[in-house]
Amino acid sequence: PFKIGKVRETLTEGEEGALYLRLEQDRVFADLSPEEKDRVTPGKEDRIDQ
Numbered sequence: 001p002f003k004i005g006k007v008r009e010t011l012t013e014g015e016e017g018a019l020y021l022r023l024e025q026d027r028v029f030a031d032l033s034p035e036e037k038d039r040v041t042p043g044k045e046d047r048i049d050q
Contacts, residue, residue: 032040 029037029040
């Protein structure tokens with residue numbers, strides 16, 4: 001998959017109300033929302049015809 005960067009999940013609540021950070025994970029293109037994919041994916045106007 002196409003890696004975009006690293007992402008750390010938001011805080012989650014554990015036992016007795018303690019907050020924990022989840023592990024850092026790679027962010028990949030497939031994880032993006034459709035709006036984010038539109039910003040990352042070049043449109044037809046950005047392509048170079050050869």
